[in-house]
Amino acid sequence: MKFLSRAGTPLPMGSSVTTAGVNFSLFSRHAEKVTLVLFQPGQESPCAEIAFDNQKNRTGDIWHMLVQDLDRSMRYGFRIAGPYDPKGSGHFFNERTILLDPYCKAISGNEKWGKPRLRGKKKKKKKEIYPLRSLIVEKGFDWEGDRPLNIPMKDSIIYEMHVRGFSRHSSAGVSNPGTYAGIVEKIPYLQELGVTAIELLPVTEFNEDENTFRNPENGKRLKNFWGYSPVSFFAPKASYAVDGFEGAPVNEFKSMVKELHKAGIEVILDIVFNHTAEGGQDGPTLSFRGLDNTIYYILDRDSGEYKNYSGCGNTFNCNHPLVRNFIIDCLHYWVIEMHVDGFRFDLASILGRDQDGEVLSNPPMVEMIAEDPILADTKIIAEAWDAAGLYQVGNFSSNVRWAEWNGKFRDDVRAFMCGRENTVAPLATRIAGSSDLYQHNAKRPFNSINFITSHDGFTLYDLVSYEQKHNQQNGEANRDGDNNNINWNSGVEGPSRSIKIKKLRARRMKTFGVILFLSQGTPMMTAGDEFCRSQQGNNNAYCQDNEISWLDWHLVKKNAAMVRFFRLLISLRKRHSIFRREEFFTSDDQSLNQDIIWQSVRKGREDWSRSCKALAFFLSGSSDSSERDNAFFVMFNGALQTEKFEIPKAAPGHRWLQIIDTAALSPADILSEEEARPVLKSQIAVAGMSAVVLMGKKKEKV
Numbered sequence: 001m002k003f004l005s006r007a008g009t010p011l012p013m014g015s016s017v018t019t020a021g022v023n024f025s026l027f028s029r030h031a032e033k034v035t036l037v038l039f040q041p042g043q044e045s046p047c048a049e050i051a052f053d054n055q056k057n058r059t060g061d062i063w064h065m066l067v068q069d070l071d072r073s074m075r076y077g078f079r080i081a082g083p084y085d086p087k088g089s090g091h092f093f094n095e096r097t098i099l100l101d102p103y104c105k106a107i108s109g110n111e112k113w114g115k116p117r118l119r120g121k122k123k124k125k126k127k128e129i130y131p132l133r134s135l136i137v138e139k140g141f142d143w144e145g146d147r148p149l150n151i152p153m154k155d156s157i158i159y160e161m162h163v164r165g166f167s168r169h170s171s172a173g174v175s176n177p178g179t180y181a182g183i184v185e186k187i188p189y190l191q192e193l194g195v196t197a198i199e200l201l202p203v204t205e206f207n208e209d210e211n212t213f214r215n216p217e218n219g220k221r222l223k224n225f226w227g228y229s230p231v232s233f234f235a236p237k238a239s240y241a242v243d244g245f246e247g248a249p250v251n252e253f254k255s256m257v258k259e260l261h262k263a264g265i266e267v268i269l270d271i272v273f274n275h276t277a278e279g280g281q282d283g284p285t286l287s288f289r290g291l292d293n294t295i296y297y298i299l300d301r302d303s304g305e306y307k308n309y310s311g312c313g314n315t316f317n318c319n320h321p322l323v324r325n326f327i328i329d330c331l332h333y334w335v336i337e338m339h340v341d342g343f344r345f346d347l348a349s350i351l352g353r354d355q356d357g358e359v360l361s362n363p364p365m366v367e368m369i370a371e372d373p374i375l376a377d378t379k380i381i382a383e384a385w386d387a388a389g390l391y392q393v394g395n396f397s398s399n400v401r402w403a404e405w406n407g408k409f410r411d412d413v414r415a416f417m418c419g420r421e422n423t424v425a426p427l428a429t430r431i432a433g434s435s436d437l438y439q440h441n442a443k444r445p446f447n448s449i450n451f452i453t454s455h456d457g458f459t460l461y462d463l464v465s466y467e468q469k470h471n472q473q474n475g476e477a478n479r480d481g482d483n484n485n486i487n488w489n490s491g492v493e494g495p496s497r498s499i500k501i502k503k504l505r506a507r508r509m510k511t512f513g514v515i516l517f518l519s520q521g522t523p524m525m526t527a528g529d530e531f532c533r534s535q536q537g538n539n540n541a542y543c544q545d546n547e548i549s550w551l552d553w554h555l556v557k558k559n560a561a562m563v564r565f566f567r568l569l570i571s572l573r574k575r576h577s578i579f580r581r582e583e584f585f586t587s588d589d590q591s592l593n594q595d596i597i598w599q600s601v602r603k604g605r606e607d608w609s610r611s612c613k614a615l616a617f618f619l620s621g622s623s624d625s626s627e628r629d630n631a632f633f634v635m636f637n638g639a640l641q642t643e644k645f646e647i648p649k650a651a652p653g654h655r656w657l658q659i660i661d662t663a664a665l666s667p668a669d670i671l672s673e674e675e676a677r678p679v680l681k682s683q684i685a686v687a688g689m690s691a692v693v694l695m696g697k698k699k700e701k702v
Contacts, residue, residue: 014103
């Protein structure tokens with residue numbers, strides 16, 4: 001086929017539709033020759049190849065071309081010619097390979113989950129080849145006036161979920177299981193639960209069939225279920241859409257965001273800028289490696305080998321100026337065009353490494369994200385560590401815009417709830433907002449993303465039901481997954497018929513919830529924890545595309561009492577600003593009006609000793625604004641035996657109401673203030689591994 005072409009323009013990057021045709025723009029500094037390769041839909045062989053003229057079609061390091069009268073359904077890719085010297089100069093050019101456009105907004109070739117297209121005739125042994133091609137996507141979507149919700153971080157309640165796993169199980173009862181549309185069908189549930197944001201595991205295109213391990217129990221090939229292996233940073237995962245073809249996933253994703261916004265729920269993306277699916281030197285060349293390997297990746301200057309701070313074979317060169325621009329362009333696209341509300345940056349400490357992998361004191365990439373005007377109202381959350389041992393929780397960035405996954409909150413709370421020694425003081429620090437981590441650089445309590453569980457590790461139910469990981473089905477002889485889980489099985493490993501064990505586990509889960517939602521900071525929970533979802537003790541279910549990872553919605557009914565508890569607990573947090581402070585508590589012990597007063601079991605007496613396992617705190621009802629709130633007295637018992645706590649006197653004209661007792665059976669475990677009975681005693685018995693919460697309320701006039 002013959003096509004007319006013109007010089008085109010260097011910006012915008014990628015493919016863009018104009019009245020004159022389609023403009024293509026691509027960066028490659030060290031390329032010697034660039035060719036645009038065009039495909040008709042459904043065809044493996046190119047229908048045309050158009051070479052870029054080094055003079056006419058190049059501005060600096062940008063290669064550009066406008067192709068006239070081009071059918072928008074055409075697929076495209078690029079051939080790049082240049083030096084091939086992986087162990088010398090580091091260049092990886094290969095003109096035979098057809099590369100994806102790193103700026104493309106949609107990709108063809110993997111439209112159906114787990115069913116990649118095969119190229120060539122089927123012989124005795126199928127050879128799986130993934131002919132991924134870039135698609136031309138035209139703008140045009142009716143947002144119906146949709147605008148960002150801009151829910152303050154202090155008021156946010158984040159619900160981490162996997163798009164496919166959330167609604168894939170037959171029990172989900174949705175028309176389109178495992179899709180963006182499936183999430184939309186579950187919006188009423190999310191609203192009733194009370195979360196304000198969903199945080200989606202990676203939704204940019206990845207190859208779920210790259211995993212080479214097999215389940216030793218049935219021999220089935222395992223998947224890359226989680227998707228932390230980006231093929232593209234712009235294109236939404238096609239197989240998460242009902243219709244994965246012709247760029248339709250873009251609009252389906254937009255529709256999901258629009259409907260969630262209508263329901264008052266924000267969308268945060270877990271985004272993976274630390275590495276790509278190209279892996280090490282023996283990995284597939286899909287895009288970046290073949291476009292300009294020395295620019296996009298951190299390489300050893302002597303050997304040309306990839307430096308692997310991600311644990312996935314390569315490390316994205318985030319602080320190269322060109323890569324910084326690419327990342328900002330990507331974030332702009334998801335905010336401007338896709339209307340997302342925030343990002344959680346996977347292994348974000350890699351954003352702070354320089355082009356040699358050294359840790360920078362003030363990384364330009366981290367600063368650019370925080371100071372970017374387009375992202376000014378966007379939530380930015382760092383997983384403040386990487387796979388090479390760099391741990392920066394509390395020190396990721398001094399910029400107040402950055403929030404962090406607070407791994408120390410997770411660990412300290414778990415340790416207390418395992419009954420370990422020397423855990424009361426750390427627990428108090430976490431409940432108070434982790435001032436030790438965030439106050440020193442003028443951050444606020446809500447910069448701490450508090451969590452007990454996440455996708456990575458045990459579910460909440462498994463945390464109280466297993467002491468050892470059970471990852472045998474991952475095909476790695478149980479070697480994978482973290483060995484330091486800070487967990488306790490409540491006395492029996494795995495499922496138990498014992499009523500005593502079941503009650504203890506339920507009590508511990510509810511107590512975990514009370515700590516999470518009544519602590520200062522921004523709470524994040526993992527989807528399904530509220531209805532006791534289990535992964536059968538697997539703490540690294542990244543490869544399990546089955547009932548291990550899919551949410552079993554039968555549990556919502558089976559464990560309705562636990563769902564009710566979490567729903568009312570979330571509602572309590574949302575109603576009372578005292579749990580959502582903007583400032584840290586004052587530390588002036590001489591103040592007569594302290595906002596928080598700590599004690600152990602004796603009124604007015606603190607006990608920070610190693611052996612102590614009891615902690616209580618009194619919230620006076622003042623806040624860091626002009627707003628007043630109810631007073632609260634919260635008690636935690638990390639021991640197995642019951643403890644009696646002395647309670648402070650209620651304020652004049654007030655009385656205490658007991659609203660939570662995690663050891664009680666539903667519905668007595670959590671009550672509204674209308675249902676709650678006054679506390680008439682000066683002491684409260686708190687069962688082992690449980691929490692009791694009192695709320696102060698004015699006495700009614702007779």
